[in-house]
Amino acid sequence: MAYKVMGVTAGRKNSNSEILLKEALSVCAEAGAEITFVNLHDYNILDCTGCTSCTIGMGQGKNVGCVLDEKDDKKKLMEAIFAQDAVIYSVPTYDLMPNAMYLRFAQRSLAFETAFLERIGAIEHKDRIAGLIAVGGSTRSWQSMALEGLQATMFTTDMKVVDMILATKVPGPGQCLLDDELMARAHKMGENIMTAIQTPPAERKWLGEEDMGWCPNCHSNALILGEPQWDGIHYEIECAVCGAGGTLEKTEDGKWKFVIAENGLYKDRTDLEGRTRHVIEIGENQGGFFANPENLAKVAARRKKYEAMQFKGV
Numbered sequence: 001m002a003y004k005v006m007g008v009t010a011g012r013k014n015s016n017s018e019i020l021l022k023e024a025l026s027v028c029a030e031a032g033a034e035i036t037f038v039n040l041h042d043y044n045i046l047d048c049t050g051c052t053s054c055t056i057g058m059g060q061g062k063n064v065g066c067v068l069d070e071k072d073d074k075k076k077l078m079e080a081i082f083a084q085d086a087v088i089y090s091v092p093t094y095d096l097m098p099n100a101m102y103l104r105f106a107q108r109s110l111a112f113e114t115a116f117l118e119r120i121g122a123i124e125h126k127d128r129i130a131g132l133i134a135v136g137g138s139t140r141s142w143q144s145m146a147l148e149g150l151q152a153t154m155f156t157t158d159m160k161v162v163d164m165i166l167a168t169k170v171p172g173p174g175q176c177l178l179d180d181e182l183m184a185r186a187h188k189m190g191e192n193i194m195t196a197i198q199t200p201p202a203e204r205k206w207l208g209e210e211d212m213g214w215c216p217n218c219h220s221n222a223l224i225l226g227e228p229q230w231d232g233i234h235y236e237i238e239c240a241v242c243g244a245g246g247t248l249e250k251t252e253d254g255k256w257k258f259v260i261a262e263n264g265l266y267k268d269r270t271d272l273e274g275r276t277r278h279v280i281e282i283g284e285n286q287g288g289f290f291a292n293p294e295n296l297a298k299v300a301a302r303r304k305k306y307e308a309m310q311f312k313g314v
């Protein structure tokens with residue numbers, strides 16, 4: 001059976017994100033993969049309402065779906081994504097980060113939280129990989145959260161990112177076609193995706209540039225100063241994306257390097273086990289909020305003041 005590879009973009013029609021994505025997909029097609037291509041501009045995607053009825057249902061062992069399932073195209077697209085072996089996301093950078101059209105789509109994935117759905121037997125486990133392309137008019141400096149923002153949306157559906165491209169300095173529609181190196185790199189992503197697909201899941205590894213980004217774990221380029229976490233763990237420096245913890249050290253050639261601590265991958269968000277620790281944190285942070293009638297009564301009483309507070313809109 002042919003491998004399935006899907007491309008998802010939120011860029012302008014026939015422009016940079018689409019073209020780079022199609023270049024990568026063409027390699028997969030040539031290698032015999034069955035290709036699906038989706039530009040989110042052609043679909044209706046509503047905002048997550050924040051109701052959390054999906055996860056409340058999952059907590060009770062049921063797949064209740066999303067309250068918007070019948071109202072837009074998210075479910076149809078997720079069913080297609082779940083059927084894939086690999087998905088390549090290619091998204092324009094707006095205001096330093098992935099554009100809103102993509103984020104709206106991605107932030108509707110809570111109802112499709114694969115680990116939960118697998119645990120309650122609603123879906124079968126399948127190892128899937130992802131390639132990420134962020135496309136902007138500027139250099140890295142004005143795309144500082146672009147790939148990182150895309151990476152952050154991979155956890156909910158448990159996609160293993162094996163390659164990433166930051167496409168810089170392509171503001172004009174289709175301008176990437178003037179950059180042979182960039183087009184070749186997109187071609188290479190197609191090759192990397194096919195290599196990863198044909199590798200047993202446990203042996204799949206990062207295939208992008210070895211020295212990409214600060215973080216040797218997820219290759220993000222974003223570090224933050226650590227603060228004590230809910231369970232007392234405190235790293236000096238954390239990766240903003242995967243949560244790896246460690247410190248900065250100077251190498252022999254005088255460059256700074258992020259070195260992950262011995263227990264630094266304890267809450268690795270790219271890993272199911274690490275992410276599961278966040279579920280414990282959510283429970284801790286809620287502190288029995290929903291189960292304690294005293295809390296609920298206190299909030300109801302204090303909320304009245306804010307309900308009564310009215311300001312003019314526009």
Ligand SMILES: Cc1cc2nc3c(=O)[nH]c(=O)nc-3n(C[C@H](O)[C@H](O)[C@H](O)COP(=O)(O)O)c2cc1C
Nearest residue numbers: 011012015016017092093094095096136137138171
């Ligand atoms: C609202 C808006 C905000 C943008 N913000 C950024 C930005 O912060 N950084 C950047 O590098 N490019 C930015 N751009 C430029 C686009 O990322 C660039 O034109 C890109 O090629 C669009 O991809 P597309 O051709 O696939 O649509 C912005 C464009 C728009 C329309």
